[in-house]
Protein backbone atom coordinates (compact mmCIF):
# COMPACT_ATOMS: atom_id res chain seq x y z
CA UNK A 1 0.00 0.00 0.00
CA UNK A 2 1.26 3.46 -0.86
CA UNK A 3 0.12 6.25 1.42
CA UNK A 4 -0.36 9.78 0.11
CA UNK A 5 1.44 11.10 3.22
CA UNK A 6 3.82 9.11 5.40
CA UNK A 7 3.41 9.32 9.15
CA UNK A 8 -0.02 11.00 9.31
CA UNK A 9 -2.21 7.89 9.20
CA UNK A 10 -2.04 4.11 9.19
CA UNK A 11 -4.31 1.34 7.96
CA UNK A 12 -4.40 -1.99 9.78
CA UNK A 13 -6.90 -4.78 10.49
CA UNK A 14 -8.99 -2.40 12.62
CA UNK A 15 -9.24 0.20 9.86
CA UNK A 16 -7.79 3.67 9.44
CA UNK A 17 -6.13 5.52 12.32
CA UNK A 18 -4.98 9.14 12.33
CA UNK A 19 -1.59 9.41 14.02
CA UNK A 20 -1.84 12.34 16.38
CA UNK A 21 0.40 13.52 19.18
CA UNK A 22 -0.42 14.68 22.72
CA UNK A 23 1.55 16.74 25.22
CA UNK A 24 2.53 14.76 28.34
CA UNK A 25 2.13 17.88 30.54
CA UNK A 26 -0.91 19.85 29.32
CA UNK A 27 -2.66 17.19 27.14
CA UNK A 28 -2.79 19.41 24.03
CA UNK A 29 -3.64 17.14 21.09
CA UNK A 30 -2.24 17.77 17.59
CA UNK A 31 -2.99 16.57 14.09
CA UNK A 32 -0.99 16.48 11.87
CA UNK A 33 1.37 14.83 14.38
CA UNK A 34 3.81 17.24 15.96
CA UNK A 35 6.77 15.32 17.40
CA UNK A 36 8.67 18.39 18.61
CA UNK A 37 7.67 20.71 21.44
CA UNK A 38 4.15 21.45 22.65
CA UNK A 39 2.40 24.21 20.63
CA UNK A 40 0.91 25.69 23.82
CA UNK A 41 2.98 28.87 24.45
CA UNK A 42 2.61 28.42 28.24
CA UNK A 43 3.92 24.85 28.18
CA UNK A 44 7.33 23.29 27.54
CA UNK A 45 6.12 19.69 27.67
CA UNK A 46 7.11 16.96 25.24
CA UNK A 47 4.82 15.38 22.68
CA UNK A 48 4.11 11.66 22.42
CA UNK A 49 2.21 9.51 19.93
CA UNK A 50 -1.53 9.54 20.56
CA UNK A 51 -4.14 7.51 18.63
CA UNK A 52 -7.04 9.76 17.64
CA UNK A 53 -10.72 8.75 17.80
CA UNK A 54 -12.01 7.27 14.55
CA UNK A 55 -15.36 9.07 14.67
CA UNK A 56 -16.50 12.63 14.85
CA UNK A 57 -19.24 15.06 13.88
CA UNK A 58 -19.40 17.27 10.80
CA UNK A 59 -18.29 20.79 11.69
CA UNK A 60 -18.49 22.11 8.10
CA UNK A 61 -18.53 20.74 4.57
CA UNK A 62 -18.37 21.72 0.92
CA UNK A 63 -17.66 20.30 -2.51
CA UNK A 64 -15.02 21.03 -5.13
CA UNK A 65 -16.76 21.22 -8.50
CA UNK A 66 -13.69 22.15 -10.54
CA UNK A 67 -10.23 20.60 -10.35
CA UNK A 68 -7.56 22.06 -8.07
CA UNK A 69 -4.37 23.25 -9.83
CA UNK A 70 -1.21 21.18 -10.30
CA UNK A 71 0.65 19.56 -8.66
CA UNK A 72 -2.65 18.02 -7.52
CA UNK A 73 -3.45 15.12 -9.86
CA UNK A 74 -7.09 14.81 -10.89
CA UNK A 75 -9.06 12.14 -12.72
CA UNK A 76 -10.00 12.73 -16.37
CA UNK A 77 -12.79 13.66 -16.67
CA UNK A 78 -12.77 15.43 -13.33
CA UNK A 79 -15.34 14.21 -10.85
CA UNK A 80 -16.38 16.69 -8.13
CA UNK A 81 -15.35 15.69 -4.61
CA UNK A 82 -17.04 16.32 -1.28
CA UNK A 83 -14.95 17.64 1.62
CA UNK A 84 -15.79 17.70 5.31
CA UNK A 85 -14.19 19.22 8.40
CA UNK A 86 -14.97 16.78 11.20
CA UNK A 87 -14.64 17.51 14.92
CA UNK A 88 -13.19 14.36 16.48
CA UNK A 89 -15.00 12.80 19.44
CA UNK A 90 -13.35 13.34 22.85
CA UNK A 91 -10.39 15.46 21.69
CA UNK A 92 -12.39 18.13 19.84
CA UNK A 93 -9.88 18.94 17.10
CA UNK A 94 -11.16 19.37 13.53
CA UNK A 95 -9.72 17.24 10.72
CA UNK A 96 -10.39 17.95 7.04
CA UNK A 97 -10.84 15.11 4.61
CA UNK A 98 -12.45 14.00 1.41
CA UNK A 99 -15.84 12.35 1.90
CA UNK A 100 -16.41 8.92 0.39
CA UNK A 101 -19.85 7.93 -0.84
CA UNK A 102 -21.77 11.03 0.29
CA UNK A 103 -22.67 14.27 -1.49
CA UNK A 104 -23.15 17.69 0.11
CA UNK A 105 -26.90 17.15 -0.19
CA UNK A 106 -26.54 14.13 2.12
CA UNK A 107 -24.38 15.88 4.74
CA UNK A 108 -25.43 18.08 7.65
CA UNK A 109 -23.56 19.87 10.42
CA UNK A 110 -23.51 17.58 13.47
CA UNK A 111 -23.83 14.35 11.46
CA UNK A 112 -21.58 11.55 12.72
CA UNK A 113 -18.92 10.28 10.30
CA UNK A 114 -16.24 7.62 10.60
CA UNK A 115 -12.75 7.34 9.17
CA UNK A 116 -12.27 5.26 6.08
CA UNK A 117 -9.77 5.41 3.26
CA UNK A 118 -9.68 5.62 -0.50
CA UNK A 119 -7.29 6.29 -3.37
CA UNK A 120 -6.45 9.69 -4.77
CA UNK A 121 -6.74 10.02 -8.58
CA UNK A 122 -3.08 9.03 -9.05
CA UNK A 123 -3.33 5.97 -6.78
CA UNK A 124 -1.95 6.55 -3.27
CA UNK A 125 -4.29 6.00 -0.35
CA UNK A 126 -5.47 8.78 1.93
CA UNK A 127 -7.86 8.91 4.89
CA UNK A 128 -11.41 9.90 4.02
CA UNK A 129 -14.64 10.43 5.92
CA UNK A 130 -17.53 8.06 5.37
CA UNK A 131 -20.78 6.78 6.81
CA UNK A 132 -20.61 5.20 10.25
CA UNK A 133 -20.41 1.45 9.68
Ligand SMILES: [Zn+2]
Nearest residue numbers: 023026038043
Ligand atom coordinates in the same frame (compact mmCIF):
# COMPACT_ATOMS: atom_id res chain seq x y z
ZN1 LIG B 1 1.86 21.09 26.61
